[in-house]
Amino acid sequence: MDQVYIRPSHLDDALEALNAYGDRAHILAGGTDLLVRMRHDGIYPEVILDLGALGELRKISRDGDDIHLGALVTHRQIEKDAMLAGEAGMLVSACHQVGSVQIRNSGTIGGNLANASPAGDAVLALYLLEAAVHLQSKHRDRWVPVGEFITAPGQTTRRADEIICGVRFKRLPPDAAVFFEKVGQRQAVTISKASAGGIVRISQGCFQECRLALGAVAPTIIRLPEVEAALAGSPVSPQVIDRAAALAAATCHPIDDIRSTVAYRRHLVQVLVHRGLAAMVASAQSA
Amino acid sequence: MTKEWQVRFRVNGNSVMVSVPPMTSLAEILRQQLGLTGTKIGCNNGECGACTVIMNGKAVASCLVLAPQVAGADIRTIEGVGGDKALHPIQQAFLDEGAVQCGYCTPGMVMSAVALLEENPNPGEAEVKDAISGNLCRCTGYQKIIRAIRHYAAGR
Numbered sequence: 001m002d003q004v005y006i007r008p009s010h011l012d013d014a015l016e017a018l019n020a021y022g023d024r025a026h027i028l029a030g031g032t033d034l035l036v037r038m039r040h041d042g043i044y045p046e047v048i049l050d051l052g053a054l055g056e057l058r059k060i061s062r063d064g065d066d067i068h069l070g071a072l073v074t075h076r077q078i079e080k081d082a083m084l085a086g087e088a089g090m091l092v093s094a095c096h097q098v099g100s101v102q103i104r105n106s107g108t109i110g111g112n113l114a115n116a117s118p119a120g121d122a123v124l125a126l127y128l129l130e131a132a133v134h135l136q137s138k139h140r141d142r143w144v145p146v147g148e149f150i151t152a153p154g155q156t157t158r159r160a161d162e163i164i165c166g167v168r169f170k171r172l173p174p175d176a177a178v179f180f181e182k183v184g185q186r187q188a189v190t191i192s193k194a195s196a197g198g199i200v201r202i203s204q205g206c207f208q209e210c211r212l213a214l215g216a217v218a219p220t221i222i223r224l225p226e227v228e229a230a231l232a233g234s235p236v237s238p239q240v241i242d243r244a245a246a247l248a249a250a251t252c253h254p255i256d257d258i259r260s261t262v263a264y265r266r267h268l269v270q271v272l273v274h275r276g277l278a279a280m281v282a283s284a285q286s287a
Numbered sequence: 288m289t290k291e292w293q294v295r296f297r298v299n300g301n302s303v304m305v306s307v308p309p310m311t312s313l314a315e316i317l318r319q320q321l322g323l324t325g326t327k328i329g330c331n332n333g334e335c336g337a338c339t340v341i342m343n344g345k346a347v348a349s350c351l352v353l354a355p356q357v358a359g360a361d362i363r364t365i366e367g368v369g370g371d372k373a374l375h376p377i378q379q380a381f382l383d384e385g386a387v388q389c390g391y392c393t394p395g396m397v398m399s400a401v402a403l404l405e406e407n408p409n410p411g412e413a414e415v416k417d418a419i420s421g422n423l424c425r426c427t428g429y430q431k432i433i434r435a436i437r438h439y440a441a442g443r
């Protein structure tokens with residue numbers, strides 16, 4: 001079968017093409033997921049819509065406290081951005097831990113979102129930032145909170161005629177402490193057995209705002225609302241951190257698969273949340 | 288509609304034009320169409336780094352680059368780094384440190400090292416390790432490779 005390959009240089013042309021081809025088209029960004037799936041799952045796209053020439057989607061921009069990442073911004077760009085470390089530190093750590101330099105130079109934030117992996121690293125940070133995903137089609141333009149955008153492994157609410165154009169979130173306040181950590185088989189180039197990230201603000205010895213997210217322990221990335229609520233207003237103490245980590249392990253529902261077992265993942269959740277909270281407290285107190 | 292993809296790009300400074308079947312990767316173009324077999328295909332999956340080349344200044348896994356994505360790009364492979372007569376000094380450093388055994392990983396390792404050193408002429412140990420974390424070596428181990436890159440950087 002003949003294959004159509006399109007590489008438009010303007011977003012309007014890309015939207016027009018997607019409007020015409022709908023779900024017959026496969027969108028190509030960095031290719032780090034798509035090429036692997038094409039080989040292993042024998043996918044042979046009838047139409048490939050390569051976004052690579054859409055320079056307008058490659059930018060990191062700011063408007064007051066709002067930060068916008070174009071869909072084609074690579075993990076490497078995020079990792080190297082001079083300002084993001086202070087504005088959304090765990091996003092930078094998460095991107096730094098994606099794959100390897102080669103994968104980070106190609107892989108994009110839009111691809112990480114569309115891929116909707118429960119182990120997606122950049123996406124976990126976007127859950128913590130409560131980012132909104134910008135979707136555009138020839139006829140529509142909408143923003144969807146990341147937690148509503150991703151619905152199941154590999155499943156999103158993107159419609160066949162929509163392109164992910166970017167994500168938007170608010171920069172974190174300067175007193176926010178953050179963390180991101182993942183555990184896998186090998187440090188580089190690995191799918192996590194579990195990952196965790198967080199943001200806390202501490203004032204007058206108490207946890208104020210607290211956000212926690214876990215990856216690879218449920219069908220999608222999850223936030224931990226019970227633990228976040230339990231921490232808010234609690235005094236900062238080792239006992240409070242112990243209890244929060246235990247609650248995180250008790251409330252998550254990990255799975256058994258080839259990478260790991262339920263029991264091990266539950267243990268990892270407890271360890272990662274404990275370590276993360278302790279690290280954030282230490283960094284908030286030294287600031 | 289295309290039966291074959293026509294792609295024009297630059298390899299090691301020379302302009303080339305190839306006609307390839309759909310779904311061909313850059314690694315396959317380099318090896319099969321252009322005879323540049325220094326670039327290896329190990330896993331064909333983005334995991335081993337044997338196929339690393341420098342595309343528009345950045346190290347990428349050429350097995351994960353689809354042929355038409357390369358149109359207009361500037362590609363550097365191991366063949367553009369040094370030759371039989373004059374090794375690139377980073378290649379010489381690999382030899383001096385005994386950082387090569389079977390050699391299968393070496394072209395990819397050298398390309399990752401070249402990309403790192405162009406971005407950061409004086410990398411620390413952690414930066415060197417990060418730069419080659421996507422390159423697997425099954426025989427030499429990593430210590431000698433890290434030492435070769437660090438000695439080269441320090442000696443310049």
Ligand SMILES: Cc1cc2nc3c(=O)[nH]c(=O)nc-3n(C[C@H](O)[C@H](O)[C@H](O)COP(=O)(O)OP(=O)(O)OC[C@H]3O[C@@H](n4cnc5c(N)ncnc54)[C@H](O)[C@@H]3O)c2cc1C
Nearest residue numbers: 029030031032033034099107108110111112114121164333
């Ligand atoms: C060796 C290796 C290691 C990896 N390690 C990690 C890791 O540690 N952490 C991690 O999170 N991921 C990892 N990945 C997965 C992958 O690199 C990331 O998910 C990356 O962000 C995907 O981006 P991409 O641009 O390469 O996506 P592509 O492969 O180009 O696309 C992926 C999917 O998203 C769709 N898509 C892409 N962009 C858009 C858009 N703008 N609008 C609509 N749909 C779009 C495509 O149609 C496709 O279905 C790894 C992959 C490999 C091969």
Ligand code: FES
Nearest residue numbers: 329330331336350
């Ligand atoms: S062959 Fe490309 S990374 Fe292994």
Ligand code: FES
Nearest residue numbers: 388389392424425
């Ligand atoms: S020298 Fe044999 S794989 Fe590295």
